[in-house]
Amino acid sequence: MIIDILSILLMASGLLFFLGAVVGIVRFPDFYTRMHAAGKGDTLSTMLITGAMALQVLHHFDWAHWTSLFVVVKIMAIGVLIMLTSPTSTHALMQAGFDDGIEPVTRPGKRGIRNLDASVTQDDEADASEGQDQPGIS
Amino acid sequence: MMETFFICAGIALLLMMAPVFYRIIVGPTAIDRIVAVNVIGTKTAVLLIIIGVIFDNVAMFVDFALAYALLNFIGSLAAARYFNKTRPVYSADAAGEEKVS
Numbered sequence: 001m002i003i004d005i006l007s008i009l010l011m012a013s014g015l016l017f018f019l020g021a022v023v024g025i026v027r028f029p030d031f032y033t034r035m036h037a038a039g040k041g042d043t044l045s046t047m048l049i050t051g052a053m054a055l056q057v058l059h060h061f062d063w064a065h066w067t068s069l070f071v072v073v074k075i076m077a078i079g080v081l082i083m084l085t086s087p088t089s090t091h092a093l094m095q096a097g098f099d100d101g102i103e104p105v106t107r108p109g110k111r112g113i114r115n116l117d118a119s120v121t122q123d124d125e126a127d128a129s130e131g132q133d134q135p136g137i138s
Numbered sequence: 139m140m141e142t143f144f145i146c147a148g149i150a151l152l153l154m155m156a157p158v159f160y161r162i163i164v165g166p167t168a169i170d171r172i173v174a175v176n177v178i179g180t181k182t183a184v185l186l187i188i189i190g191v192i193f194d195n196v197a198m199f200v201d202f203a204l205a206y207a208l209l210n211f212i213g214s215l216a217a218a219r220y221f222n223k224t225r226p227v228y229s230a231d232a233a234g235e236e237k238v239s
Contacts, residue, residue, distance in 0.1 A: 004140055008143060011143075011144075011147050015147060015150055015151065015154070018154055018181070019154060021177065022154050022157050022158060023157075025157070025158055025161050025173075025174065025177065026157045026158075026160060026161060031166075031167055031169065031170055034170060034173065035173055038173050038174075042176075042177050042180055046180055046183075049151075049184050049188075050184065050187065053187045053188065053191055053196075056140070056144075057191065057196055067197070068197065070197075071196050071197050071200055074200045074201070074204060075187060075196075075200055077204065078183065078187070078200070078204055081204070081207055081208070081211075082180060082183075082207060085207070085211040086176075086180065088215075089176055089211055089214040089215055089218070092215055092218040093169055093172055093173055093176070093214065093218045095218075095222070096169060096218040096219070096221050096222040097167065097169040100169070100221065102167055102169070
């Protein structure tokens with residue numbers, strides 16, 4: 001009974017974190033911010049839900065079918081694997097996007113770090129001259 | 139009771155995948171779409187485990203989920219490398235010394 005309640009709590013929190021990841025993916029304005037939401041929320045919700053599933057399999061364990069311990073180990077292995085591979089793929093995709101030259105979102109009137117050498121309008125020139133702006137990446 | 143809860147959780151997970159499909163369709167860049175496909179693939183691996191628990195056959199479905207998670211990671215890295223190498227870069231300074239692969 002207590003294991004069931006713990007499993008329900010883990011599953012519900014995993015679904016809640018995945019809901020946050022989905023809202024972030026849909027509504028954030030930028031590629032990098034969307035990737036931020038996707039990487040964190042997806043990884044944590046996957047680990048929580050696999051933890052709930054492992055508890056549920058372990059709850060129905062009996063020694064007549066002792067090989068279901070391997071199933072628990074495999075489910076935990078999926079969680080650990082996602083924990084290792086999801087930040088890696090997030091990093092690789094972010095590096096690919098940055099090398100492709102996707103611009104980060106900036107405040108209106110400010111120039112990003114990508115388009116320092118692009119043609120700017122007069123308002124941008126006047127705005128950027130009064131404040132110090134970022135030197136370009138090198 | 140627990141089976142009903144897991145069925146509802148699986149349906150909720152499936153319904154929450156639908157806005158990610160929206161991001162796949164309207165994503166402005168290609169890498170947005172790859173990120174959304176990565177999220178969908180991870181959640182599909184989780185959904186396979188939930189299906190295994192519901193059908194009381196976890197020993198079969200967990201192998202599917204493990205293989206799916208591995209293939210998802212490899213596919214995501216391959217897509218990232220492909221779009222890194224083939225698309226033209228935006229400015230010349232980003233194509234410098236770090237892309238030796």
